[in-house]
Amino acid sequence: MKKRALISVSDKSNLLDFAGGLDRLGYEIISTGGTLKKLQEAGLPAVPVSDITKFDEILDGRVKTLHPNIHSGLLAQRDNPSHKQQLEERDIDPIDIVVVNLYPFKQTIEKEGVTEEDAIENIDIGGPTMLRAAAKNFHDVTVIVDPADYQPVLEQLEQQSLTKESRKILAAKVFRHTANYDAMIAGYFSEITDEKNTDTLTLTYEKVQTLRYGENPHQEAAFYKEGNVKGASIANANQLHGKELSYNNIQDANAALEIVLEYQGPAAVAVKHMNPCGVGIGQTISQAFAKAYEADPVSIFGGIVALNQEVDEDTADQLKDIFLEIVIAPSFSAKAMEILTVKKNIRLLEIPMEAGANKQQKVVSVVGGLLVQDADNGAVSAEDLTVPTKRKPSEEELEELLFSWKVVKHVKSNAIVVAKQDQTLGVGAGQMNRVGAAKIALEQAGDKAQGAVMASDAFFPMPDTVEAAAEAGIKAIIQPGGSKRDEDSILACDKHGIAMVFTGMRHFKH
Known part of the structure; x- marks a missing residue:
């Protein structure tokens, strides 16, 4: 035959x-x-x-x-x-x-x-x-x-x-x-057909690379990308320099990218363990990075930096003196590449950011299943805010509040961010109670907390966070509102002359 x-x-x-x-x-x-x-x-x-x-x-x-x-x-x-x-x-x-x-x-x-x-x-x-x-x-x-x-x-x-x-x-x-x-x-x-939460869900991903290991050396891992991924994404990154990305690198890089995409003007974000340790905005990308670095020059060591504009010579000169795992940007100038590639191991990732964030659904695995939800694309503007306190925030404070609100959205809950003059001063992340997160952020801010603003990812169930803020010299607070005990926090703010605004939107991040 x-x-x-x-x-x-x-x-x-x-x-x-x-x-x-x-x-x-x-x-x-x-x-x-x-x-x-x-x-x-x-x-x-x-x-x-x-x-x-x-x-x-x-x-x-x-x-x-x-x-x-x-x-x-x-x-x-x-x-x-x-x-x-x-x-x-x-x-x-x-x-x-x-x-x-x-x-x-x-x-x-x-x-x-x-x-x-x-x-x-x-x-x-x-x-x-x-x-x-x-x-x-x-x-x-x-x-x-x-x-x-x-x-x-x-x-x-x-x-x-x-x-x-x-x-x-x-x-x-x-x-x-x-x-x-x-x-x-x-x-x-x-x-x-614009269908969501269908009775069955079939996802498909294509392998990008096998990773050396996962979160720890005893865990096997690989990186996959969506078959038709759109928008600014780590999966679409063009690696220009440095050794292969690790599992933790990819997680941190994704967190940094999501935060920097919140800002239109020059912005810089430093991330460690998927939480921002420093965020700054400025007139130039070099100025924005200087603020992000000064926000926490200790935690940035070994961190990931994301910038939303081309890395120029001035910015590269600042970056080269710090031990960083990854720098992410939409592009790098020829001079910046010359400066940064002297460092053998630093990863330089080029990611086009004009398309904005990947607005698709978020998928998280649990044992035996998946949780699926829309990406947290919620945002507020000054017009969305309500002011329940006697003192109203000044225009400058209002800008600082909105700046810090964009940061706290990306901090693990319970989350508190202290900020002033387009720069984070303290970040309290992933605490079991809100006042604990506030104390961490305020301690990190130190004397700089005097006259600064505070953002909270969820409402205050009691006035203890306001009391801690007042003791540190915080002048304005942004939070979702909606607690049965909002009035207690409002009275505490009025007592200390603090302006507080409600967003009507929370940003839990687990």
């Missing part, structure tokens, strides 16, 4: 070398459409699939391989006498190798201005069907979806060493591939 291979590929890289190898090994090649044309133009004997099906391709190519003569040849079990007899009765030959990759659905929907019609026409039907049929029958059929597997498979065929285990590994790759393909299509349709 002759050996047969069916080849129908969208990605034609390395196709001719592989098909030529199969031809030399005595395989009859069956093919379709553009693949058939390319093989025949190269002088390789290839049989049109219509010769096998006895049925012309119809509906503009939508139907060509969906036929019993193809799928019987794929699914028949070679050691099953009944299957063998049925094939013989119908004059159907088995197919031993299937080489298929799919219509470029992902690449299509990534195009600017893609139409729904274009997306739909790039949903492959026959390809996944053949792949799944061949993968199901991996005991007898070799199925290849990745051009990277052409040469290894060819070598094993030449050496007659292609085992069932090898075919099983190839089949597993196929099922991952078709699952990924279907998940992208499902995601696209959920997006265009």
Whole structure:
């Protein structure tokens, strides 16, 4: 019985070398459409699939391989006498190798201005069907979806060493591939129909790299990106210099990026352990970084810095004198690169920020499940604030309050931020009670807290935080409001001459 291979590929890289190898090994090649044309133009004997099906391709190519003569040849079990007899009765030959990759659905929907019609026409039907049929029958059929597997498979065929285990590994790759393909299509349709919290959720990610380890050396880890990630994202970063990112680097870099994207003008953020240790804004990016550094020159050591404008020579001169793991920016000037690349290990990440933050949903794993929610894109302006205290904030205080509110949104709860003159002075993060977080932030701010402002990610259940703020010299507070005991905090503010504003929006971050 002759050996047969069916080849129908969208990605034609390395196709001719592989098909030529199969031809030399005595395989009859069956093919379709553009693949058939390319093989025949190269002088390789290839049989049109219509010769096998006895049925012309119809509906503009939508139907060509969906036929019993193809799928019987794929699914028949070679050691099953009944299957063998049925094939013989119908004059159907088995197919031993299937080489298929799919219509470029992902690449299509990534195009600017893609139409729904274009997306739909790039949903492959026959390809996944053949792949799944061949993968199901991996005991007898070799199925290849990745051009990277052409040469290894060819070598094993030449050496007659292609085992069932090898075919099983190839089949597993196929099922991952078709699952990924279907998940992208499902995601696209959920997006265009604006459906959320559907009864089932299928997510798909593509591997970026294997990491040296996870949070700790005894944990294995890898970094994956969404198949169609949009907006400013660590997954889209272009690493210009330095060693590979670690698991913790990626977490911290993501936290820094999310914070710096809150600001329109020149801004700089320093992060340690996913919390900001210093945030500054200024007239220039160099001035913004100087403020972020001065906010906490101790904690920034070994930290991650994100800037929302090009790193220039002046900023690079400041950065080079500090031990930093990563610097993130939309670009680096040639002079900045010259200065910073002297440091062998510092990672320089270029991330376009014009598109703004990735506004998609957040997914967090729990044991045996996932939590899914919208990204926290909530923001407030001066017009959204209410002032329940006798003293109203000055214009300068109001700007400082809104600056600190953008920071506290990204601090682990319970969270308190103390700030003044476009610079954080103290950050209290992840405490079990709010006054504990306030004491940490105020202690860090020290004497600079005199005349500063305070932000809290959630309301005050009692006036003890206000009392601590008053003792340190805080002049204005921003918080969500909404506690049953708001009045206690309002009275405490009035007692000490503190202006307090309510946002009506909280920013818990767990």
